[in-house]
């Protein structure tokens with residue numbers, strides 16, 4: 001019996017990078033997977049991969065910054081498969097620059113995607129989880145939210161915000177048997193990292209990031225997906241309000 005047999009998972013930003021790996025892994029564990037992303041084409045490719053492997057998946061083109069679209073997405077998945085058992089808030093974005101040089105429009109975009117997006121999705125999905133007394137919410141934060149990261153001030157604020165938000169939600173929803181946990185990747189090989197570290201200084205940035213990791217390498221999306229699959233599964237039924245770094249030892253929290 002697969003750990004997520006017949007469960008319905010909704011993964012934001014599942015079209016590429018870490019979200020793609022999470023979608024494939026949850027499908028492999030038996031879940032039906034709805035991918036909410038602005039990149040419809042990339043998301044369709046992931047759906048095709050899952051379907052070819054005998055799984056079930058759909059794309060729900062959604063911008064996480066729009067509460068209206070978020071609500072419509074949760075409604076669509078619920079109409080299609082009856083419910084949402086697992087929510088993975090993974091969609092994220094950042095622009096690497098010194099805070100002193102940053103513009104308010106960039107702060108707004110970073111906060112809308114990385115903080116308000118997960119808050120909106122949680123608000124849209126929890127009524128049905130509370131009613132069923134069952135559900136798993138996993139949000140992808142970042143080690144940047146635990147220890148800071150040069151050039152990522154507002155992003156780090158959002159990622160730290162996700163941790164505090166999730167702990168509070170974990171307390172509020174414990175009575176309803178809904179588990180809320182956070183996974184913090186360190187530098188992980190994805191299009192986002194390539195984009196952030198692009199340009200002439202890119203190789204240097206990646207080199208410096210790698211040297212800061214005790215394991216001396218970047219993370220792979222599959223390694224983040226494995227932690228998400230654990231939190232989504234019955235193996236984590238008694239685990240809530242926790243923050244797990246998957247970062248080769250970059251952050252060692254007490």
Ligand SMILES: NC(=O)c1ccc[n+]([C@@H]2O[C@H](COP(=O)([O-])OP(=O)(O)OC[C@H]3O[C@@H](n4cnc5c(N)ncnc54)[C@H](O)[C@@H]3O)[C@@H](O)[C@H]2O)c1
Pocket residue numbers: 012013014015016017018019036037038039042062063064065089090091092093113140141142143184185186187188189190191192193
């Ligand atoms: N890659 C890293 O080094 C790293 C490190 C720590 C945390 N993270 C976090 O992991 C998560 C995934 O990052 P990634 O590296 O795979 O990034 P990525 O850019 O490769 O993928 C992000 C996905 O989110 C989607 N997305 C972005 N904005 C969206 C929006 N408004 N609405 C819907 N979807 C949207 C993108 O289309 C994309 O499919 C993010 O939350 C990121 O902050 C990544």
